[in-house]
Amino acid sequence: MNWWKVAGGILGGGVILAIGLLIGHFGISKDTKPQWVKELYTDLDEEFIKEFMKEVDNKRIEENLRALSEKPHVATSQADEDLVQLILSRWRDPQIGLDEVKEERYDVFLSFPDSKNPNNVAVVRSDGSTSFTSQYMESPLTDDQKHPDILQPFLAYAPNGTVTIEKKGSNPELALLVNLAKTIDLNGTIAIVRYGGIGRVNKAINAEKFGVIGVIIYTDPKNINDGKSDPHDSYPNSWYLPPSGVERGSFKENFGDQLTPYYPAKDFTYRIPESQIKGISNIPAQPIGYEDAKQLICNLSGSEAPWQGSLGCTYNTGPGFVQTSLFSNSDVQINVYNKRTIKSSANVMGFIRGAVEPDRYIMYGNHRDSWVHGAIDPSSGTAVMLEITRVLGRKLKEGKWRPRRSIIFGSWGAEEFGLIGSTEFAEEYYSKLRDRTAAYINVDIAVFANASLRAQGTPPAQSVIFAASKQEVGPDVTDALGQVKIPGDSSLTVYENWKNHFNRDSPHYGLIPQMHFNEGSVYGSVIHYTGSTSNTLEVKFTNVFTKCDYKKTSARIYPAYHTAFDTFDYASKYIDPGFTSHQTVARTAGNVLLRLSDSIILPLGARDYVELLENYYNEAEKQFLVNLNLHKISLEPLKTAINRYKTASETLEETIQNLKETDETPLRIRMVNDQLMLLERAFTNSMAFPNRLYFSHVLWATRSSSFATFPGLADAYQQATETDTTEDWHMVHHQLTIAIQAVESAASTLELATKL
Amino acid sequence: MNWWKVAGGILGGGVILAIGLLIGHFGISKDTKPQWVKELYTDLDEEFIKEFMKEVDNKRIEENLRALSEKPHVATSQADEDLVQLILSRWRDPQIGLDEVKEERYDVFLSFPDSKNPNNVAVVRSDGSTSFTSQYMESPLTDDQKHPDILQPFLAYAPNGTVTIEKKGSNPELALLVNLAKTIDLNGTIAIVRYGGIGRVNKAINAEKFGVIGVIIYTDPKNINDGKSDPHDSYPNSWYLPPSGVERGSFKENFGDQLTPYYPAKDFTYRIPESQIKGISNIPAQPIGYEDAKQLICNLSGSEAPWQGSLGCTYNTGPGFVQTSLFSNSDVQINVYNKRTIKSSANVMGFIRGAVEPDRYIMYGNHRDSWVHGAIDPSSGTAVMLEITRVLGRKLKEGKWRPRRSIIFGSWGAEEFGLIGSTEFAEEYYSKLRDRTAAYINVDIAVFANASLRAQGTPPAQSVIFAASKQEVGPDVTDALGQVKIPGDSSLTVYENWKNHFNRDSPHYGLIPQMHFNEGSVYGSVIHYTGSTSNTLEVKFTNVFTKCDYKKTSARIYPAYHTAFDTFDYASKYIDPGFTSHQTVARTAGNVLLRLSDSIILPLGARDYVELLENYYNEAEKQFLVNLNLHKISLEPLKTAINRYKTASETLEETIQNLKETDETPLRIRMVNDQLMLLERAFTNSMAFPNRLYFSHVLWATRSSSFATFPGLADAYQQATETDTTEDWHMVHHQLTIAIQAVESAASTLELATKL
Known part of the structure; x- marks a missing residue:
């Protein structure tokens, strides 16, 4: 002065x-004002988003995909290691790279087929001669299937064994397993089951309970090929699965490295004995193609099965073959020779330092490993990620952009074996994830079948996905335009098209696109449950924009999934010719990423949980109320808690609306952002699901009962009505307490932090 | 422009x-600049601290104590409820009150003696007549002991029962239990044990293992009265315990409401059946005074015990009485008639909103309930807290001060029954504590025996306690002056006096006062372990500044502890006449509070963990290395992790030193503060100690083995050497992994948040 x-x-x-x-x-x-005052109040730049979207190039995505899917690259193979180097070099490029890049290695427990001793399913006559052996490899319909590094069909971690009459002391006949357990005696049989519905290993775990001694799993053309089983109708003539195609997969319930639960698989880490691994069946299992399955199923005796597939014969249940068939009086054998081994698997991590809130992280990831060439799964997602990092990396290196928050990119290893790379990452980086990560975006299979966006996440993510899907790039961009390209309908935004295809009537918003709220979440599981509280939002893009209209197919997934036919040729001919759907996914996902990284206020809608909580409450009231009253358990406190949450989230929404730059200090704004960031954590409880590896989110744990409400409560209620013991009714009350406390905690997190 | x-x-x-x-x-x-820019950079005001210290008034503390200890006020009694109102009215006072005040109620499981049916220990002749019955109540040496509301001596939750010859079918003789289990047969005996060492209930749980059917517990004059047992040597003539004094207490291992583990004891909360409560012995137990104990012990037969107390006779082990005694051929009876009940207990909470970081909390608390009048335990601490809130509340209401961070004050209920009020609080406010609380300060017994400060906490708290204890108020303050008043030595600071009395040689700092790093932490347990990750620093003041020089007493605690003699008369005559020691505690604790609430950078020393970690490592190497090598378990990764922590903490220390106001944005400063705040959480692992209620801090869980290293590792090693099974050696490696991962996580939290 x-x-x-x-x-x-x-x-x-x-x-x-x-x-x-x-x-x-x-x-x-x-x-x-100091320069940082200006920086602090620099909000999301919509023009920058449009610029980013314009620069996303479908040709480059195509070239990315070609490079990524050139060779089979199962986790830890040389081809996988080559892709590690490819991604490292892209992210370290001085022109388009990120601030910091590193690889993180874990020694993880894997399982591979023995190339010298191929797994198979056989039919053996009583004299010991073989009348049928399943194919060791898919038919070479293009050069891709001739690649020497193709992994033979198998189920990773499936127990070894040869199930024969000698070993079991009984005659292992074949039975078709279609919810038949209660009508035919399965004891001592080998069951053949189809893919679809519950997970692979769960089919075997269930079958085991009925005395089944081995499981054969196949893909029925009815579920994947719209009924078409003629070779001429399938790839390379169409996108349908050829008769020799076999879906490979992991055969375990739990995710992460199985020898090091809760801890990163480093050299110092204690490894449990293999015998203590849980969530793997005890009986051998092997997948086969529908060409092979047809021979087995169409020769079965027994009565007609309640479910009929598209193999061109009547499906009987067995057990055993009809007397007139080649296989009469024969045994079925499953021969599994998998080799379990510990191998070094890499994650590649890339970092962009935030300008204003460097200690707040937005994550974006996908896995890198495939079962065979993996053009769609996972390379379509990686091709998109590399295009996003190219465009943003260039802006960064040119000094034209730096995000408000830090961004972490991850290329995860060994996902196909059960989300191993990302789980080990979450275990190692637990404290950073818990304390500083606001959201995680995962784009695995970027494009596969339907004609619309498909997004998955917890309810607060809905608003940012909607905002991104409504964005138009501008009139000077001529291809894709961030707008849907469906023959005969070229003018819709991603949002409008999505709403046309999949929608729901929201009491709060009216008709809106249907987001999937973490049903069967994949990476969600990792981020949600690992280490018990490391919980972030997940945004997932799949099933987007193909020429194949979902209305014209009933395929449960794209037909070449996990087979030797998931190749660049397949992807570029039948999934996304021209790669404009990939481009739109890259634009939309990148848009979501930028909104999360650059907005002053995190674009997450805490209020959007209310609808789900009220639905959960209504279901509990509708289904449970009579019995709860009988046991003197009141649902009222749950209603009170949900109302508290509703009020808190509406008040926070108002606070955010009223936030004015000049009135609020950076720390006040951070306070609100932290409330949004920490919301999901408040719903977690590491003691809510004892003995269930990693599950801690009270709303999103999986449930086995059919009640669409709090999973712990739903399952406890199911059990109590079955057993009607005092103890089990106590457990219902206990789980209700857990649900109430979780909602109360979430409300408390959203309420004024400046009060008690 | x-x-x-x-x-x-x-x-x-x-x-x-x-x-x-x-x-x-x-x-x-x-x-x-906007006003908030100035506010953001307003650091701790040393002048304000001095002003605060000057205004802390010993006379007001005295009057607080008189009001707080006027009546016996066991948890949930009318007198306890009256104190709830007293505290509410102080904190709501328009002149000296806080911003927001409320009471929080929980319905908690308690245990009381039956006034119509007093517990007792008796000796009964073979004809059924009684030759001895322990006193139902302490002798009325002053009017205080005549108060009608005094609770009879008992152990809360001790099982009911009358242990007699009829009930047990054997002759329950008395045995003196002094680590004798291996030399005499205790089966079917009643044991008499003295207070001291392990907790009350653990004595009974241990005794039970040797077949003991009931436990009598007494206070030996050797441990509490410096050997003096003559009534004339004790209160009201001195601070020593009168012969009729009986220490009451809680008789359970676990803390918090026992029917609602992990959840607040609200109306909606599921309550486990009493039969499922763990951590209580199955055998009855009753405390008695040494006057009564003398009659029993001095008549015991058997050989001379290896430990001899101060009851004026030779202590024999028993079992049984000498034939020449009055009690020969008699049985000993323990009669316990405790009543368990659920009652409503209140916490009183007070809030001061922070000016700059309102969503960061510094907590300060103490319990309110006592066993009898509770002048020292806990009212000395509450008297101090009310004086701190009076001085700060006035500054607040006058508009002269508002802390940078929010402050939460807590007056906890039902602590004596096992930390119930604070545990229920931590369970209810779990998410706020986990995400926003930087430190918790607890001042329970503010002054009791020694001539020096005694502080307890985790290592990062050391620096702020040292800083506060070095503070001099200034030359114009004539009483206490923030300086120690010991006869003949009036010029020392609290720090210097402390260092003179209790010190250690630190490799980093040289000779410094000895802080207690959470040994036997009380409130630490609550904050550290509740809900598995809600972990904050604890600063604890006890044992401060009395006229009784610790060098002249070997009392394990102040002699009137938990008896009917812990009264205002006792406190004002023998513990702190003039209340200047209380004043110094209030000044020092308030000083610590202000440094934590007002400093731009949290005054916590992350580097101060290094010494402890290195000591832990050295102990593990010294004790375990040979056997670990035999089992191929390497300690090297632990060393690597500790070195990583050391580097990270030193770098952070440098960063803090270099922080310049104008160079760093408020969010950069917050980043560093969050690293400091979240450090303790990074050391927790909710899966580290399965089945141990609430324990999750990998460094501070209690251990049963004697190795001064990571408690999980220490106990696992102890067990493995005893059993030498493969499984137990696996558990050692598992616990070592947990320790390594905790140190790695803590290092990661301290490292640059702006890197991967």
């Missing part, structure tokens, strides 16, 4: 000086 | 204007 006093002492000509002073002081004052 | 351009266009007289502009723009620019 000394200058002011000096100036004030000058009378006379000082008037002009005074005017100058006033102008200089008040008129130019904004520029005298 | 428009104004600038306009000004630039005016030539001629514009020169003066230009000068004005320049001056106005550059010379006065600092004042043009």
Whole structure:
């Protein structure tokens, strides 16, 4: 203030000086703030988003995909290691790279087929001669299937064994397993089951309970090929699965490295004995193609099965073959020779330092490993990620952009074996994820079948996905335009098209696109449950924009999934010719990423949980109320808690609406952002699901009962009604307490942090 | 910049204007920052601390104590409820109150003696007549002991029962239990044990293992009275315990409401059946005074015990009485008639909203309930807390002060029954504690015996306690002066006096006062372990500044502890006449509080964990290395992790030293503060100690083995060497992994948050 006093002492000509002073002081004052004040209030730049979207290039995505899917690259193979180097070099490129890049290695427990001793399913006559052996490899319909590194069909971690009459002391006949357990005696049989519905290993675990001694699993053309089983109708003539195609897969319930639960699989880490691994069946299992399955199923005796597939014969249940068949009086054998081994698997991590909130992370990831060439799964997602990092990396290196928050990119290893790379990452980086990560975006299979966006996440993610899907790039962009390209309908935004295809009537918003709220979440599981509280939002893009209209197919997934036919040729001919759907996914996912990384206020809608909570409550009231009353358990406190949540989230929404730059300090704004970031954590409880590896989110744990409400409560209620024991009714009350406390905690997180 | 351009266009007289502009723009620019910019950089005001310390008034503390200890006020009694109202009214006072005040109620499981059916220990002749019955109540040495509401001596939750010959079918003889289990047969005996060492209930749980059927517990004058047992040597003539004094207490291992583990004891909460409560012995137990104990012990037969107390006779082990005694051929009876009940207990909470970081909390608390009058335990601490809130509340209401961070004060209920009020609070406020609380300060027994400060906490708290204890108020303050008042030595600071009495040689700092790092932490347990990750620092003041020099007493605690003699009369005559020691505690604790609430950078020393970690490592290497090598378990990764922690903490220390106001944005400063706040959480692991209620801090869980290293590792090693099974050696490796991962996580939290 000394200058002011000096100036004030000058009378006379000082008037002009005074005017100058006033102008200089008040008129130019904004520029005298420290530079960081300006930076603090730099909000999301919509023009930058459009620029980003314009620069996303479908040709480059195509070239990415070609490079990524050139060779079979199962986890830890040389081809997988080559892709590690490819991604490292892209992210370290001085022109388009990120701030910091590194690879993280874990020694993880894997399982591979023995190439010298191929797994198979056989039919053996009583004299020991073989009348049928399943194919060791898919038919070479293009050059891709001739690649020497193709992994033979198998189920990773499936127990070894040869199930024969000698080993079991009984005659292992074949039975078709279609919810038949209660009508035919399965004891001592080998069951053949189709893919679809519950997970692979769960089919075997269930079958085991009925005495089944081995499981054969196949893909029925009815579920994947719209009924078509003629070779001429399938790839390379169409997108349908050829008769020799076999879906490979992991055969375990739990995710992450199985020898190091809860801890990163480092050299120092204690490894449990293999015998203590849980969530794997005890009986051998092997997948086969529908060509092979047809021979087995169409020769079965027994009565007609309640479910009929598309193999061109009547499906009987067995057990055993009809007397007139080639296989009569024969045994079925499953021969599994898998080799379990510990191998070094890499994650590749890339980091962009945030300008304003460097200790807040937005994550974006996908896995890198495939079962065979993996053009669609996972390379379509990686091709998209590399295009996003190319465009953003260039802006960064040119000094034209730096996100408000830090961004972490991850290329995960060994996902196909059960989300291993990302789980080990979450275990190692637990404290950073728990304390600093606001959201996780996963784009695995970027494009596969339907004609619309498909997004998955927890309810607060809905608003940012909607915002991104509504974005139009501008009139000067001619291809894709961030708009859906469906023959005959070229003018819709992603949002409108999505709403046309999949929608729901929201009590709060009216008709809106249907988001999937973490049903069967994949990466969600990792981020939600690992280490018990490391919980972030997940945004997932799949099933997007193909020429194949979902209305014209009933395929449960794209037909070449996990087979030797998931190749660049297949992807570029039948999934996304021209790669404009990939481009739109890259634009939309990148848009979501930028909104999360650059917005002053995190674009997450805490209020959007209300609908789900009320649905959960209504279901519980509708289904449970009578019996709960009988046992003197009240649902009222749950209703009270949900109302508290509703009020808290609406108040927070108002607070956010009223936040004015000049009125609120950076720490006040951070306070609100932290409430949004920490919301999901408040719903977790590491003691809610004892003995269930990693599950801690009270709303999103999986459930086995059919009640669409809090999973712990739903399952406890199911059990109590079955057993009707005092103990089990106590467990219902216990689980209700857990649900109430979780909602109360979430409400408390959203309420004014400046009060008790 | 428009104004600038306009000004630039005016030539001629514009020169003066230009000068004005320049001056106005550059010379006065600092004042043009928004007000919050100034507030953001307002650091701790040392002058305010001195002002606070000056205003802390010993007379008011004395009056607080008189009001708080006027009546016996066991948890949930009318007198306890009256104190709830007293605290509410103080904190709601318009002149000296806080911003927000409320009471929180929980329905908690308690245990009381039956006043119509007093517990007792008796000796019964074979004809059924009684030759001895322990006193139902302490002798009325002052009017205080005549109060009608005094609770009879008992152990809360001790199982009911009358242990007699009829009930047990054997002759329950008395045995003296002094680590004798291996030398005499305790089966079927009643044991008499003294207080001290392990907890009350653990004595009974241990005794039970040897077949003991009931436990009598007494206070030996050797441990509490420096050997003096003559009534004339004790209160009201001195601070020593009178012969009739009985220490009451809780008789359970676990803390918190026992029917609602992990959840607040609200109306909606599921309550486990009493039969499922763990951590209580199955055998009855009753405390008695040493006057009564003398009759029993001095008549015991058997050989001379290896430990001899101060009851004026030779202590024999028993079992049984000498034939020449009154009690020969008699049985000993324990009669316990405790009543278990659920009652409503209140916490009182007070809140001061932070000016800059309102969503960061510094907590300060103490319990309110006592066993009898509770002048020292806990009212000395509450008297101090009310004086701190009076001085700060006045400054607040006068508009002279508002802390940077929010402050939460808590007056906890039902602590004596096992930390119930604070545990239920932590369970209910779990998410707020986990995400926003930087430190918790607990001052329970503020003054009791020694001539020095005694502080307890985790290592990062050391620096702020040292800083506060070094503070001098100034020359114009004449009483206490924030300086120790020991006869003949009036010039020392709290710090210097502390160092004179209790010190250690630190490799980093040289000779410094000895802080207790959470040994036997009380409130630490609550904050550290509740809900599995809600972990904050604890600063604890006890044992401070009395006229009784610790060098002249070997009392394990102040002699009137938990008896009917812990009264205002006792406190004001023998513990702190003039209340200047209370005053110094209030000054020091308030000083710590203000440093935590007002400093821009949290005054917590992350580097101060290094010494402890290195000590832990060295102990593990020294004790375990040979056997670990045999089992191929390497300690090297632990060393690596500790070195990583050391580097990270030193780098952070440098970063903090280099932080300059103008260079760093508020969010950068917050980043560092969050690293400090979240450090303790990074050491927790909710799966580290399965089946151990609430324990999750990998460094601070209790251990049963004697190795001074990571408690999980220490106990696992102990067990493995005893059993030498493969499984138990696996558990050692598992626990070592947990320790390594915890240190790695803590290092990761401290490392640059702006990197991967």
